[in-house]
Amino acid sequence: MKKPLFLVVLLAVVATLSSFLFAEGGYQVGDKAADFKLKNVDGKLVSLAGNSAAKGYIVVFTCNTCPYAKAYEDRIIALHQKYAPQGYPVVAINPNDPQIAPGDSYAEMQKQASSKKYPFAYVFDESQEVARTYGATRTPHVYVLQRTGAADFKVAYIGAIDNNTEDAKAATAKYVEQALADLMAGKAATTSATKAVGCTIKWKKKA
Template identity: 60%
Template sequence: MQALKALALTGILLLSNFGSKENGLGVGDKAADFNLKNVDGKMISLSSNKAAKGYILVFTCNTCPYANMYEQRIIDLHNKYAGQGYPVLAIQPNDTGKSPGDSFENMQARAKEKAYPFPYVIDETQQTTTTYGATNTPQVYVLNKVSDNNFRVEYIGAIDNNSRNASAASKHYVQEAVDSLIAGADVSTKSTKAIGCTIKWSN
């Protein structure tokens, strides 16, 4: 009887963990570096930009309506903070077999159409996405440089608290986090729930 109970419990645990991608980096963890292909064909890593004091790392894509609603805000974040050492670096995490609209060629077209001022790289193996623990598009990781080529995660979550209307947002989580880092202060809101489309994982 005890053996049957143990087996049943194991089955429940396995089912509850099946397909889970929620384990990943947390606030305070060292950011994992990567080497991913940008829409211009060049390989990009955290160490590529020697002038960066940190990054606004955004998991986003072409096809998610929420990502589309936040697109201009992501561009605005880069334009506001890149010159202060905190540029945007966008990662497309979806499996392109399940989401053809997020193919590398479609990424190139989108970046050209919208004149992205930041790198837009593809995570073809989804290893970087898995390592970070991203689950949604868009989802932001604000990184701060702590030493040469070493970055720490300072914030994880949503860009602000109104996905549909930028002007109606009353909390600007990413802006507040980056402003705090520039001022040498602690980030007060360290994590929020990322609202958006679930990432399309390969089988």
């Protein structure tokens, strides 16, 4: 009886470690971010290298349906409006599988972007490879990138937009804004990583 019990415990430990490693994967602050080409709601492909004037990007993994993403929607728009003119536009990426979350389909993305008049690119990570590469786990989950070369970008900040998921005015720590202020002052982000709070990404079911 002891041997089967040992195997059960061993399998449980392996499963736990695998889950931990998967959650901890992806980029760390200071890593070089690989470029991508994802389809925007206007049908055009968007890439990091596609905007030669960008000093960096505010990459936000988000979606239509998550209550947290909805709560941050206006704040994401405000970030783009404030920082795109300073060289840091928003690129919003929807990583959710529409088979699990039908409200996050490409067609629904187009409707949402039109309804809210998104001033930024809203692209679909249909294969979910970009989200996996970055290590995104939540919506919203933010990665601030800083240009370091002609086509090179490094990760300068990872985490939440601020410290209040319900009310922007009640936020006492605006992590993304502070990180951008530091970067534009020629410094590293004072707070370079925080915990992303939101809905879990809806991953495709394994065949």
